[in-house]
Amino acid sequence: MATMLGQQGLHVTKDRVISKMPQCYTPESSIQYKSQFNQQVKNACKQRHAVDLGLKMSKVVMLGDLYVGKTSLINRFCKNVFDRDYKATIGVDFEIEKFEILGIPFNLQIWDTAGQEKFKCIASTYYRGAQVIITAFDLGDIQTLENTKRWVQDALRENDPEACSIFLVGTKKDTVTLAECERTERDAIQFAREFKAEYWSVSAKTGEHVKDFFFRVAALAFEQSMMSQLERSKDSPTQIGNGTLINLEGNSAEKKENESQHACC
Numbered sequence: 001m002a003t004m005l006g007q008q009g010l011h012v013t014k015d016r017v018i019s020k021m022p023q024c025y026t027p028e029s030s031i032q033y034k035s036q037f038n039q040q041v042k043n044a045c046k047q048r049h050a051v052d053l054g055l056k057m058s059k060v061v062m063l064g065d066l067y068v069g070k071t072s073l074i075n076r077f078c079k080n081v082f083d084r085d086y087k088a089t090i091g092v093d094f095e096i097e098k099f100e101i102l103g104i105p106f107n108l109q110i111w112d113t114a115g116q117e118k119f120k121c122i123a124s125t126y127y128r129g130a131q132v133i134i135t136a137f138d139l140g141d142i143q144t145l146e147n148t149k150r151w152v153q154d155a156l157r158e159n160d161p162e163a164c165s166i167f168l169v170g171t172k173k174d175t176v177t178l179a180e181c182e183r184t185e186r187d188a189i190q191f192a193r194e195f196k197a198e199y200w201s202v203s204a205k206t207g208e209h210v211k212d213f214f215f216r217v218a219a220l221a222f223e224q225s226m227m228s229q230l231e232r233s234k235d236s237p238t239q240i241g242n243g244t245l246i247n248l249e250g251n252s253a254e255k256k257e258n259e260s261q262h263a264c265c
């Protein structure tokens with residue numbers, strides 16, 4: 001895969017560059033029918049010095065019943081492979097996917113979790129600190145759609161619901177007829193609205209909509225991370241000198257003095 005040196009000298013493969021907001025699956029399937037990046041975010045990225053160029057990364061957790069196709073979906077996107085044989089995930093696993101979004105390096109840390117009940121306690125310790133919650137169900141097994149609500153509730157217990165983007169994904173699209181898919185999608189989009197999630201149908205086997213889906217996830221997570229950074233920089237005015245951000249919280253002499261008092265050793 002051709003790699004290119006992003007502005008930060010980070011190797012980003014050519015097909016991981018996002019310069020405009022990826023579209024949603026269908027207008028009905030998206031709560032925030034967003035088709036453009038936020039203008040402030042675009043401006044901040046254009047004025048490169050205004051952006052803290054530290055490593056930007058968002059944590060994604062992939063949840064759902066066993067066998068619905070979570071690992072296959074991640075492997076199709078990250079490694080472009082599909083394995084017919086089922087190997088249940090034990091505990092958790094994660095992949096780091098590098099992007100360049102509006103010229104800024106951005107990583108998604110994608111946590112794959114086990115759907116089997118007996119591994120749930122291990123997996124749930126990894127829900128914390130997620131900016132994106134993806135819950136998957138099998139388009140050919142409506143019971144797995146019912147169970148997505150519980151998966152999302154479990155994950156939201158460990159995170160600030162306001163700070164999380166939620167996606168509901170119908171997998172194995174290749175295994176259902178168009179009519180069955182449309183019928184299940186109608187139910188799924190209703191479900192998605194209840195927990196403010198954006199809906200997608202995908203197939204890890206054929207690759208249908210897999211890249212579109214993860215690009216949308218990355219773009220919305222990037223924008224959310226930039227917006228909170230811009231908010232923070234509004235609250236604590238920063239001096240933009242040679243591109244470094246200096247936090248003016250408390251003055252350093254006072255802080256140093258405090259620290260020496262508390263020095264434990």
Ligand SMILES: Nc1nc2c(ncn2[C@@H]2O[C@H](COP(=O)(O)OP(=O)(O)OP(=O)(O)O)[C@@H](O)[C@H]2O)c(=O)[nH]1
Nearest residue numbers: 066067068069070071072084086089115172204205
């Ligand atoms: N036809 C078809 N089969 C799929 C698709 N995605 C996954 N599968 C098959 O479904 C089975 C389960 O897939 P996995 O990705 O291992 O499921 P999982 O959700 O990770 O399962 P756990 O790790 O046990 O939670 C495997 O045999 C896959 O080959 C798909 O898009 N189409």
Ligand SMILES: [Mg+2]
Nearest residue numbers: 070071088089
């Ligand atoms: Mg798995």
